[in-house]
Amino acid sequence: MTIKVLLVDDERLIRAGLAAIINAEDDLAVVGEASDGAEVPGAVSRLRPDVILMDVRMPRLDGIQATRRILDTVPEPPRIIVVTTFENDEYVYDALKAGANGFLLKRTRPEEILQAVRMVAHGDTLLFPAAIRALAASHGPAGDAPGSAPWHGRLTEREADVLRLVAKGHSNAEIAQELFVSPQTVKTHVGNVLGKLQARDRTQAVILAYETGFITPG
Amino acid sequence: MTIKVLLVDDERLIRAGLAAIINAEDDLAVVGEASDGAEVPGAVSRLRPDVILMDVRMPRLDGIQATRRILDTVPEPPRIIVVTTFENDEYVYDALKAGANGFLLKRTRPEEILQAVRMVAHGDTLLFPAAIRALAASHGPAGDAPGSAPWHGRLTEREADVLRLVAKGHSNAEIAQELFVSPQTVKTHVGNVLGKLQARDRTQAVILAYETGFITPG
DNA sequence: CGGCCCCTCCCCCTCGCGGGGGAGGGGCGC
DNA sequence: GCGCCCCTCCCCCGCGAGGGGGAGGGGCCG
Numbered sequence: 001m002t003i004k005v006l007l008v009d010d011e012r013l014i015r016a017g018l019a020a021i022i023n024a025e026d027d028l029a030v031v032g033e034a035s036d037g038a039e040v041p042g043a044v045s046r047l048r049p050d051v052i053l054m055d056v057r058m059p060r061l062d063g064i065q066a067t068r069r070i071l072d073t074v075p076e077p078p079r080i081i082v083v084t085t086f087e088n089d090e091y092v093y094d095a096l097k098a099g100a101n102g103f104l105l106k107r108t109r110p111e112e113i114l115q116a117v118r119m120v121a122h123g124d125t126l127l128f129p130a131a132i133r134a135l136a137a138s139h140g141p142a143g144d145a146p147g148s149a150p151w152h153g154r155l156t157e158r159e160a161d162v163l164r165l166v167a168k169g170h171s172n173a174e175i176a177q178e179l180f181v182s183p184q185t186v187k188t189h190v191g192n193v194l195g196k197l198q199a200r201d202r203t204q205a206v207i208l209a210y211e212t213g214f215i216t217p218g
Numbered sequence: 219m220t221i222k223v224l225l226v227d228d229e230r231l232i233r234a235g236l237a238a239i240i241n242a243e244d245d246l247a248v249v250g251e252a253s254d255g256a257e258v259p260g261a262v263s264r265l266r267p268d269v270i271l272m273d274v275r276m277p278r279l280d281g282i283q284a285t286r287r288i289l290d291t292v293p294e295p296p297r298i299i300v301v302t303t304f305e306n307d308e309y310v311y312d313a314l315k316a317g318a319n320g321f322l323l324k325r326t327r328p329e330e331i332l333q334a335v336r337m338v339a340h341g342d343t344l345l346f347p348a349a350i351r352a353l354a355a356s357h358g359p360a361g362d363a364p365g366s367a368p369w370h371g372r373l374t375e376r377e378a379d380v381l382r383l384v385a386k387g388h389s390n391a392e393i394a395q396e397l398f399v400s401p402q403t404v405k406t407h408v409g410n411v412l413g414k415l416q417a418r419d420r421t422q423a424v425i426l427a428y429e430t431g432f433i434t435p436g
Numbered sequence: 437c438g439g440c441c442c443c444t445c446c447c448c449c450t451c452g453c454g455g456g457g458g459a460g461g462g463g464c465g466c
Numbered sequence: 467g468c469g470c471c472c473c474t475c476c477c478c479c480g481c482g483a484g485g486g487g488g489a490g491g492g493g494c495c496g
Binding site: 166167168169171199200201202203204206207210 | 386389417418420422424428
Binding site: 157183187 | 471472474476
């Protein structure tokens, strides 16, 4: 019994990427795509997917509203995994409250995406540790969760210092001078920051810093 | 909180023109004028401007020396934008080396001047002296005005496409796939973008994209 | 027509970045 | 005392990023 997946994302390339990953698996199949939340109810009743991978941020009807609508109207609704580019995305939190079964970051490794789809299809609620900690750290009532969280609230002071300077466009060498430490130390801190933010490089770290409000434009 | 601007130029008409442009803005205000670099330190301590627009070429104490003097003597010195008539003005580079935060050509369009003032007032990551010098050195005298603000309006469509994807955290290879061109082409575009934005690397380009409103968080 | 810009793609090269290890000292809580 | 985290610094290594060139085709415009 193959798991039927519906992709909902306004970016065609994202859909294409997910489809490629999913269709390469024997037990998974993409049965349809939608570029807008408004198309989802129709697609669901027509295609009867088991799992929906849905972007939170879309024009017209966003992922949260689409999730609510499906869960409210469809009997035996499919599992919904909310997909987002950035962790600590308010919309993700809202989507989970609306009844989504889990969420994924777009930069998540393919294997993990596949695993996530299978898990929710089998009835498991999916929440990756990193994602849970990110949410707990950012939205929890100041409670320090067991284990450190991969978000800037859980960055050490030094790491936050480094991230701020990275987000000013400074190189590792420049940061080293500014903090009066060796470039090696800066590299260590930057590496830790990237790991905690699940960013691939400093550019993505800067984007996250802006998107999460760690820093603000002007 | 309005941004307080001090004008320093030996030509009264230039000062008047700048004042007219700046005072027309709600968030900007000219708090004083000086016709000579020698008057600047006193004006700074008296008026506490956020930004100084300073001509490089002035009788008695020129803009470079005035810049040095302020940065050496004033605690929490204001941001200094060096103003010049000529592109590739040697004095400009000296001023930047002396610690000025950016420079403008007098013929720059008013909107760009305003934007530049706001940008430097916001933080120290806006104009990158090293990159400016590199640009001027490579582009040569026939190049387009190096003093003009880093304007995405000047980017070609393709370059803007590339910048948008860079600002999503994508690598050159990923962008190449997304735009169906070769990685080499992407490198060319990215290089052009960096040059036009006066950014040293893609990280700085992303910062500028956020700070100028080319892209917005959320 | 001849320039000029834009887009495309190629070569070379250097170097900073990030990943993989590890190591030592200081502070804090158990 | 011991463990744990943080900060500091070191090694090696591969790779992508940028800078320096150049080149060809298409479109637009004087």
